[in-house]
Amino acid sequence: LAKTTQPISMDSYEGQEVNITCSHNNIATNDYITWYQQFPSQGPRFIIQGYKTKVTNEVASLFIPADRKSSTLSLPRVSLSDTAVYYCLVGAGDYKLSFGAGTTVTVRA
Amino acid sequence: SAVISQKPSRDICQRGTSLTIQCQVDSQVTMMFWYRQQPGQSLTLIATANQGSEATYESGFVIDKFPISRPNLTFSTLTVSNMSPEDSSIYLCSVELSGPLSYEQYFGPGTRLTVT
Secondary structure (H helix, E strand, O other): OOOOEOOOEEEEEOOOOEEEEEEOOOOOOOOEEEEEEEOOOOOOEEEEEEOOEEEEOOOOEEEEOOOOOEEEEEEOOOOHHHOEEEEEEEEOOOOOOOOOOOEEEEEEO | OOOEEEEOOEEEEOOOOOEEEEEEEOOOOOEEEEEEEOOOOOEEEEEEEEOOOOOEEOOOOOOOOOOEEEEEOOEEEEEEOOOOHHHOEEEEEEEEEEOOOOEEEEEOOOEEEEEO
16 A cells, blocks of 8 residues: 655635645555545545546545656635545555545634 | 445443444445544554455454454444443444545444443
8 A cells, every 4th residue: 555645734714725735655556546534523525536637526626746646635715614634545446545644624714 | 425324323331341333324335344543543444344254354453352244235233342441432334336436435424432
């Protein structure tokens, strides 16, 4: 399993864009990059998944450079309800999700 | 996606007793997983439960302590046996579904266990 490194915490204000970068230098050719969001007292929620370039859905965008050694989750115009822990995971669908410490994003009014 | 429910949502148990946590999915799934999340920590995979076979445990977790049942494709139970305060955690089940790119896991709301 490729190891991931992401910032422990990030602070932001409502309406701003939040970008969380995850490093995964040992990513394998068949690995995908997946991000999960976890609110207090809830299970993690799948946000977005990508392999290369850019992926966008109704919640976030995921930017992956050509070398795939990092990825950036972009949350546009955050609100207070986006305060959560965000996890970056790398794997090939072999189900053994290895959760790192995650990034605690705190959005302030 | 999948809708997953867990029972109980929380419990306070005495040392030395056992608690069985139930996980119900709204669709048939092959792979179900059990995780533990200790206070302020990330998630740790306990075991994988496939219907019709013995659960596969991760390093540091044993069947005698965390017996798992998987009687059908929509249900699983995890028992935390002979509990001690160190077992106080949130226990989560999840399922894996095929997504447009790769597999995606969906998690239940968790069971918050406090052992006194």
